[in-house]
Amino acid sequence: MNLRNQVLIWIGFFVFLILSLWIFRGILLPFVVGAALAYLLNPLVNQLQKLRINRGWATALVLASVVVIVIGLFVMLLPMIIQQVVGLVQRLPGYAADLEALVRRWAPELSQWLGPERAAQVERSVSDILGQMVGLAGILTQEIVNSGMTLISLIGFTIFTPVVAFYLLLDWDSMVRGVHDLLPRRHRAEILGILRDIDSSMAGVIRGQGGVLLIDAAFYSVSLSLIGLNFGLAVGLIAGLLSFIPYVGFGVGFTLSMGIAIVQFWPNWWMVAGVGGIFLGWQFIEGNILYPKLVGGSININPVWLMFALLAFGALFGFVGLLLAVPLAAIGGVLVRFAIRKYKASSLYLGSSHGGHGGSPTA
Template identity: 45%
Template sequence: MQKQAIYWLKAQKQAIYWLSAAAIFLALLYTVSGVLLPFVLGAAIAYLLDPVADRMERWGIGRVWAVSIISLVGVLLFTIGLLILVPTLINQALQLVNTVPSLVEQLTNWARDSFPELSDEQSQMRQTLNTTLTNIGNAIQSRGGELIGGLVGSAMSVVSIAMVLFIAPVVAFYLLLDWDRMVRHVDDLIPLPRRAEVRRIFAEIDQTLSAFIRGQGLVCVVLGVFYAVTLMLAGLNFGLVIGFGAGMISFIPYVGTLVGGVAAIGLALYQFWGDWLHVAIIVAIFLIGQFLEGNVLVPKLMGGSVGLHPVWLIFAISVFGALFGFVGMLVAVPVAAIIGVLIRFGLQKYKEGPMYRGPSNML
């Protein structure tokens, strides 16, 4: 009994310590969330690119030169995307929003012409339905541009665009340059009796983050490019924005394919009505994309399961987004991964402890 009491006192002290640390972290994050965006982006970029810099070092390139080359290539790709891709995406998104009322009107006319057998007694129902659809279309048109602008503005309202564009790359450059040194300093501060255990936890956290962020990021980019290019080649209006959007939300299994597929197939039915070959091509594109995601991209780029359930991700993104805005959405996935690893570690310790095994069966 004395051994069990001592064990629980230690466990209680550790729980209080870590809960206090988590509360302080969340309080600091909430307090300074207004200026964190460029630093969070810079840290994320440095974390993502550190394996590339390490590999270049193994090729015999110095760390400074490796980071400089990576930075120049990154700036070049970002500039190309900013000048070519982003304006096209925004333009197609605004066109899609402005086209919704006419789509609704033509859909209503098609329904009236295709089903003339509806009796006069149902005319009021049809009128109500038409009015409702028209109001929805007008609301989307009037609020759609505002919504898109709000999404962009919410991301940029944390700090000015200049700070994000200039400070984030600078932060990423210096963090990437000193990444290995910072890791060694942190490792040196770990208490010696717990160093092996803490290293194992950090290794699992890094493996989870690496598999999910780097792997799933590549999966989203590849799927976004695949959907956008194939939908445009198939002749679908707004194929670029629908395909790119479907790829970017594919970090939640099946959601990207479902949302993008419904939108694309719905537009295809409207645009190619009667030309069932084109509609079948659009359906086939998303079936092929889902097959590639599940059987090629995820196994090759992410390996096995990373232990992050989609519901847990949705919950984390929703909570952190509501509490901390855009910055919270950026840190939601890493924090969710860390919490998942710590919960698994805590469950392992629980199963090794006296409450689960009994005081006489402690390892």
């Protein structure tokens, strides 16, 4: 098989995959979450197997423990989270009006400090930002209402997701062996190398970045609540759960918390500075300690490409697309890097009749 046919086959495969995702996007959520859960928990099941526990019992034990923990957290925290999120959305227009009133109150000082034209420009900019924030809150609320699960779909999700995860975990080893057996003998070593790179990248996405996301949400929620910020739990969760989009979680959380802090604590600037310090300090810790330790260079995706993937898959497939965007972007990155390596070893790049490093013209 020549290079052109291989490229056409892979392009056809990805077109088929995208079409399948688009056709079945309405029912994919429990399967996507179940598969991610199985991938996340497979190392724990393997560890229990090393202790001579049957694969079925190990799967049931690990999955039951996770379900109990999740249900316990939901029972304890969900009412409080809903109350805070709903309260924040309802109170956001009031915060915007209060901030606008403060800006008007500071207008004489701003005019004296910046000059009349610049002060008016600052006032207009603040009003525009506040208007966009209120509009965004309204759009977000409407989207949640429109795309929210009905009771039947919620029950289906909570039932099907653990079932999907259980059967995937139970048959994980046999599925891996089945994939290995289907690989073409001639290129098996090369394909296995690609699959190892994909596995490393997926581990960085699901285990590493997922861990960073949860730690961010927990830190912001606890810290903002302890400092006494109104709706600190809701703001912290929003900032943490949006942190999978580069800079968006920090930007949204910082803007929301500083706006609330100025209205709530003014004129106590020490408290406002404390709220800002929580975000700025944790951003430094996350970028220099947490992210390198848990994720490292395993994902290796340009932030611009990641944001494009999130917007594109979100527009095409909705919430399921957002869940799939980062893993598929990571897989795409591995395949693109492999294609670049093959291109640089080919006669097309080298300008000779034979590929470099002993490369086969059919590779």
